[in-house]
Amino acid sequence: MDIELLGPMVVRREDGTVATPSAPKRRALLGALAARLNQPVGAEELIELVWEGAAPPTARAALQGHVAALRQQLDDPGLVLGTRGGGYVLEGDADRVDLVRFSTLCDRAGLLSPDAAARVGTDDPAVPLLRAALDLWRGPALADCGSALLRERTLPFLTDLRLCALNRLAQGLVLAGRGGELVPELTEAADAHPGRQPLAARLVECLEQAGRGLEARERYERTVARLSGPPGPELRQAGEQLARRTPPDRRFVGRAAELARLHEALAVAARTARPILVTGPAGVGKTGLVQHWAAQRFPERVLHADLRGSDPAGPRRPADVLAGFLTDLGVAPEAVPAGLEERAARYRALLADRRILILLDDAASYRQLAPLLPDRPAPTSTALGPVAVVTSRDRLREVLLHEDALVLPLGPLDAEDARDLLARGLGPDRPATDPETAAELAELAERCDRLPLALRLASARLAARPDWSPGDLGAELADEQTGLAALAGAGAARGPVGVGAALDRTYRTLPPAAARLFTLLGLYPGAEIDTATAAAVADLRPAAARTLLTALDAVHLLAETTPGRYTRRELVRRYAAGQAAALQCEERFGALDRLIAHYLELTAPWAGEGGEGGRPPAAWFRREESALRAVVLCAEQYGRTRAAWQLAHRMSLLYERSAERPDGPVGRDRTHWRTVAEIGLRAAHADRDDAALARLGTDLAVLHVRRAAHRTALEHLDRAAAAADRAGDALLRHHCRSRVAAALVRAGQYDRALPLLTDLVAAARTPATGHLLVRALTDLAEVLVLVGSPERALAHADEAVRTATARSADGRPDGGGPDRGRPDEVETVLATHSRARALHALGRREAALSSARLAVALGRTVGDATVEARSHGLLADLLLELGRSVEGAEARRREEALVAGER
Numbered sequence: 001m002d003i004e005l006l007g008p009m010v011v012r013r014e015d016g017t018v019a020t021p022s023a024p025k026r027r028a029l030l031g032a033l034a035a036r037l038n039q040p041v042g043a044e045e046l047i048e049l050v051w052e053g054a055a056p057p058t059a060r061a062a063l064q065g066h067v068a069a070l071r072q073q074l075d076d077p078g079l080v081l082g083t084r085g086g087g088y089v090l091e092g093d094a095d096r097v098d099l100v101r102f103s104t105l106c107d108r109a110g111l112l113s114p115d116a117a118a119r120v121g122t123d124d125p126a127v128p129l130l131r132a133a134l135d136l137w138r139g140p141a142l143a144d145c146g147s148a149l150l151r152e153r154t155l156p157f158l159t160d161l162r163l164c165a166l167n168r169l170a171q172g173l174v175l176a177g178r179g180g181e182l183v184p185e186l187t188e189a190a191d192a193h194p195g196r197q198p199l200a201a202r203l204v205e206c207l208e209q210a211g212r213g214l215e216a217r218e219r220y221e222r223t224v225a226r227l228s229g230p231p232g233p234e235l236r237q238a239g240e241q242l243a244r245r246t247p248p249d250r251r252f253v254g255r256a257a258e259l260a261r262l263h264e265a266l267a268v269a270a271r272t273a274r275p276i277l278v279t280g281p282a283g284v285g286k287t288g289l290v291q292h293w294a295a296q297r298f299p300e301r302v303l304h305a306d307l308r309g310s311d312p313a314g315p316r317r318p319a320d321v322l323a324g325f326l327t328d329l330g331v332a333p334e335a336v337p338a339g340l341e342e343r344a345a346r347y348r349a350l351l352a353d354r355r356i357l358i359l360l361d362d363a364a365s366y367r368q369l370a371p372l373l374p375d376r377p378a379p380t381s382t383a384l385g386p387v388a389v390v391t392s393r394d395r396l397r398e399v400l401l402h403e404d405a406l407v408l409p410l411g412p413l414d415a416e417d418a419r420d421l422l423a424r425g426l427g428p429d430r431p432a433t434d435p436e437t438a439a440e441l442a443e444l445a446e447r448c449d450r451l452p453l454a455l456r457l458a459s460a461r462l463a464a465r466p467d468w469s470p471g472d473l474g475a476e477l478a479d480e481q482t483g484l485a486a487l488a489g490a491g492a493a494r495g496p497v498g499v500g501a502a503l504d505r506t507y508r509t510l511p512p513a514a515a516r517l518f519t520l521l522g523l524y525p526g527a528e529i530d531t532a533t534a535a536a537v538a539d540l541r542p543a544a545a546r547t548l549l550t551a552l553d554a555v556h557l558l559a560e561t562t563p564g565r566y567t568r569r570e571l572v573r574r575y576a577a578g579q580a581a582a583l584q585c586e587e588r589f590g591a592l593d594r595l596i597a598h599y600l601e602l603t604a605p606w607a608g609e610g611g612e613g614g615r616p617p618a619a620w621f622r623r624e625e626s627a628l629r630a631v632v633l634c635a636e637q638y639g640r641t642r643a644a645w646q647l648a649h650r651m652s653l654l655y656e657r658s659a660e661r662p663d664g665p666v667g668r669d670r671t672h673w674r675t676v677a678e679i680g681l682r683a684a685h686a687d688r689d690d691a692a693l694a695r696l697g698t699d700l701a702v703l704h705v706r707r708a709a710h711r712t713a714l715e716h717l718d719r720a721a722a723a724a725d726r727a728g729d730a731l732l733r734h735h736c737r738s739r740v741a742a743a744l745v746r747a748g749q750y751d752r753a754l755p756l757l758t759d760l761v762a763a764a765r766t767p768a769t770g771h772l773l774v775r776a777l778t779d780l781a782e783v784l785v786l787v788g789s790p791e792r793a794l795a796h797a798d799e800a801v802r803t804a805t806a807r808s809a810d811g812r813p814d815g816g817g818p819d820r821g822r823p824d825e826v827e828t829v830l831a832t833h834s835r836a837r838a839l840h841a842l843g844r845r846e847a848a849l850s851s852a853r854l855a856v857a858l859g860r861t862v863g864d865a866t867v868e869a870r871s872h873g874l875l876a877d878l879l880l881e882l883g884r885s886v887e888g889a890e891a892r893r894r895e896e897a898l899v900a901g902e903r
Contacts, residue, residue: 007138180210226304526627648680
């Protein structure tokens with residue numbers, strides 16, 4: 001039977017089955033006896049340990065009962081629980097108790113000998129003994145042993161012996177050239193015991209021997225920066241060796257402006273004790289910046305604490321941090337006050353008027369920080385006091401409110417510094433200055449969001465793969481599914497290293513409601529989102545969504561660019577998409593359906609055909625275009641075919657109406673427009689909807705007119721018209737042809753538009769389509785003027801005016817179909833415009849001017865500022881051509897005032 005104490009307490013039989021006592025006091029008794037195997041332990045001491053100083057009067061009798069029960073449970077001739085003097089003894093082979101075996105191996109390795117270090121050599125016989133000893137540890141010793149008092153009395157010696165063994169083993173392995181083997185264990189131990197300088201020295205040596213010189217230098221500088229005095233001999237020697245073996249640390253690049261701002265803030269903070277708050281997203285280099293600055297400004301005068309605000313295990317308690325600070329400030333461990341308030345008071349008293357820097361790294365909240373900040377000086381004081389610098393992923397608005405903090409927001413590196421950092425991963429035979437490599441580095445830097453953490457990981461990946469170009473790595477990072485995983489490094493004591501791991505630590509600090517919204521936003525394809533869209537995705541009221549978006553902004557998972565609008569970095573979007581992929585299908589599909597419905601509702605006011613829909617603000621469509629496009633594709637992929645073609649058709653109308661604008665999202669590259677229209681056409685085919693096929697076919701025809709592919713455009717138009725015929729919708733057929741004709745006119749293809757417009761006039765001379773005749777005549781008249789046929793144009797314009805006037809006088813409705821709702825009065829004004837232009841083209845200037853004045857008069861009555869502005873514009877053109885500049889200028893002023901929204 002074996003007793004394991006170097007971890008959770010376990011008793012094992014020879015067959016491997018567990019026989020650990022279930023009663024806590026019985027475990028405590030067995031643990032106390034096993035820890036001192038073959039040594040008698042007095043009954044009074046056992047009672048104190050088992051009952052933890054609160055023994056009842058019946059404790060001695062109860063102890064005897066526990067001893068009797070343990071004798072029966074052990075039932076092993078190799079372990080005998082006997083009575084000796086006034087106490088008890090557990091006798092047996094030392095190998096039966098791991099704690100005793102550990103001590104024995106350490107003793108055989110000479111660890112307890114005064115000259116142990118002097119006997120270390122390149123072929124050190126202690127190495128295998130110490131390796132075997134340390135391998136016995138499975139976790140915190142005596143965990144779940146049933147007695148906190150027993151752990152308190154046993155652990156200090158055990159912990160110290162374990163750290164000494166680890167230190168001695170590291171010395172032996174370094175001399176044997178195998179120091180890299182011990183890096184994970186040393187990292188964990190050094191982080192858990194930051195005051196152990198020899199341990200930190202061994203870690204620096206092992207990192208350097210493992211070929212991780214930059215990490216070794218960073219570890220050395222971080223350790224020195226947190227010391228309140230100069231480094232001890234072993235740590236100093238490790239630093240000197242590192243300086244001789246490795247080049248200067250070149251990991252820190254750029255940040256000249258930020259360093260200057262820190263220096264400016266220092267002068268204010270030293271006089272006022274206002275903390276300096278450095279905030280920014282995960283991986284942006286907050287800690288690196290502050291440590292680099294501190295090493296320059298405060299050599300050997302730094303108190304440093306990692307507050308672990310984003311640690312999955314939870315943030316550090318202020319009381320624990322203060323205990324370490326007090327020790328660093330010279331207070332003996334036994335003299336450290338017990339309570340938080342007492343520790344804070346002693347700490348602030350020791351800081352008074354001392355020129356010292358306090359680095360509070362990765363803060364979780366103001367509540368955690370408040371006891372760690374120095375006192376404010378008296379208003380009359382002129383002395384320079386301590387300076388506190390805080391880093392946090394949270395914006396910590398309470399620190400601004402209560403402490404008037406000096407804020408330094410930290411963003412990504414600029415493009416040049418980001419390229420420089422990446423270039424360090426290239427070998428000497430791969431110069432970063434040739435144009436192709438420089439361009440690939442620039443693109444790779446953007447894929448890393450120019451975040452120092454991502455850039456360093458990418459640089460290390462390049463260094464490890466000399467045959468890769470920056471473009472090869474960029475292609476790997478571009479993969480939507482695996483790109484984020486490529487920006488990861490080896491594990492460390494506090495978990496994996498990488499962009500995903502850093503974001504994961506931030507994500508785990510979120511309240512559940514904010515985490516849910518962040519995850520659902522992983523389904524949103526755009527880089528920028530507004531409150532209404534976020535509310536739709538998460539099925540929330542806008543006010544609730546705004547509150548949660550603010551919470552995400554507070555930890556830099558989003559950034560509020562303008563009130564109610566938020567953006568996110570590409571790496572954050574990918575991380576959120578990964579979280580969303582783990583959602584249940586019902587929740588994921590529900591969110592997608594809400595997103596699609598939101599955009600259908602949003603685009604409805606601009607979805608009219610034949611030019612009748614409203615014009616969206618160019619800035620809105622420019623912002624939303626990429627998200628809308630992705631939603632169309634998503635709707636098709638998830639089988640929402642009707643929604644896909646509806647939204648694709650509306651986007652095509654928006655593309656068409658914004659194409660004339662220089663600030664629109666289309667420009668010369670119409671690839672996105674074509675992609676959307678083709679997705680819509682596929683969805684319409686899948687939905688077997690002829691009316692949809694007519695609309696989407698027309699969208700493609702209009703697009704091809706824009707591309708000057710006129711034959712292809714007319715082929716699409718023919719197929720669209722045939723689909724409208726199959727749907728039995730003559731009005732739809734008319735509007736399909738009308739849109740293409742209008743596109744041809746805008747493209748200056750008057751000869752190609754003329755046959756279409758002539759057919760449209762003929763098609764509008766039926767009772768079912770009569771309400772479309774005025775528009776068709778007007779459009780045809782406009783083109784006839786442009787092709788040099790003013791007589792025919794005047795005839796069609798006159799007919800259009802007569803028909804519109806008659807319909808208006810009769811009070812007849814303007815018919816059905818997509819063009820309905822256009823008042824006959826407006827059509828009369830537009831037809832009068834065409835008549836004026838035809839008259840002007842015929843040289844009948846006064847008649848043309850008279851017709852233009854009539855259009856102005858009619859325009860005032862229709863209540864449409866756009867139509868009235870066009871009438872004034874036409875009149876201004878004619879007056880200026882006739883040399884009547886004063887009247888022409890007045891007409892132009894009226895036009896401009898109407899366009900600007902004035903009356």
